[in-house]
Amino acid sequence: MDSYKDMKMLIVDDDKDLREIAREYxxxxxxxxxxxxxxxxxxxxxxxxxxIDLTILDIxxxxxxxxxxLEKIHKKYPDIINIMLSxxxxxxxxxxxxxxxxxxxLEKPIDKDLFLNRITNGLDLKYQRDLLSEAIKAFVMNSxxxxxxxxxxxxxxxxxxxxxxxxxxxxxxxxxxxLP
Numbered sequence: 001m002d003s004y005k006d007m008k009m010l011i012v013d014d015d016k017d018l019r020e021i022a023r024e025y026x027x028x029x030x031x032x033x034x035x036x037x038x039x040x041x042x043x044x045x046x047x048x049x050x051x052i053d054l055t056i057l058d059i060x061x062x063x064x065x066x067x068x069x070l071e072k073i074h075k076k077y078p079d080i081i082n083i084m085l086s087x088x089x090x091x092x093x094x095x096x097x098x099x100x101x102x103x104x105x106l107e108k109p110i111d112k113d114l115f116l117n118r119i120t121n122g123l124d125l126k127y128q129r130d131l132l133s134e135a136i137k138a139f140v141m142n143s144x145x146x147x148x149x150x151x152x153x154x155x156x157x158x159x160x161x162x163x164x165x166x167x168x169x170x171x172x173x174x175x176x177x178x179l180p
Contacts (some may be wrong), residue, residue, distance in 0.1 A: 001083045003031055004030050004031055004032040004120075004123050004127075005031040005032065005033075007032050007033070007053045007054070007112055007123050007127070008032070008034075008035065008050055008051060008052050008053055008054075008125070009026070009032055009033070009034045009035070009052065009053065009055070009119070009123075010031045010034075010037060010043060010046050010047065010050075010052045010054075010055045010056070011023060011034060011035070011036050011037070011055075011056045011063070012036075012037045012038075012039075012040075012042075012043045012055060012056065012057045012058060012061070012066065012069060013038070013056075013057075013058035013085070014038050014058065014061045014062060015058070017036060018058075019036045019038070020036075020044065022056065022115075023036060025112060025115075025116070026116070026119060029116050030116070030119075030120065030123075032123065035052070038062070039061060039062070039063060039064070039166060040063065040064035040069045041064075042070070043055075043057075043069055044069075044072070045079075047073065047076075047077060048085075051166075052077070052080055052098040053080065053081065053104075053123060053126045053127075054080065054082070054083065054122045054123055054126060055073060055080055055081070055082050055083070056083045056085060056119070057069055057070055057073075057082060057083070057084050057086065057089070058077060058084075058085045059084055059086040059097070060084070060086065060087065060099065061134075066084060066085075066160065067084075067096050070082055070100045070101075070102060071100045072096060072100045074100050078086070078101070078151065078156045078157060079126070079130075079133075079156075079157055080126075081122040081123070081125060081126045081128060082101070082102050082103055083102070083104045083105075083106065083118055083119065083122060083170035084097040084102045084104070084105045084106070085106055085108060085110065086105070086107055086108065087107070087109075098134045103122050103125070104118045104122065106118065124152045129157055131150060132160070132161075132164065133157075133160055134147065135164075159164060
């Protein structure tokens, strides 16, 4: 994808200098809107007031750690892509992050090229998922066979993919019946 200008990221880290360095580096490389939060409370506020596509979360933060923030994000906003950062590469943290649906886990200090690569891959994935959701939405809205869009809207990404498979199966069966 050439431009991410309509996409939004959130960097959550209690280290303000690290947030600013990350933000400046990312903005110098790609066009994306970036929000910053120094703790969980600020992160939740940003999430409630903006459509965020990707978060970068530090694991070790005071009061509420990044893993707890990740778990809450995944429950409330399951379509957000989450990249976890840690300066303490604990295997337990890695496993917990992946179990909570983290897209990726990077250890500090972070190689800047790898960091940018993981961000752009995550944004690309989010964009592709959004396109898929829009395609499914269009199909559901134009087909009385699958059900209402309100039911579809409540599904997580995996559920939407299952619905797409059902939709494609229905289309195949209808097209096969109409063949000479």
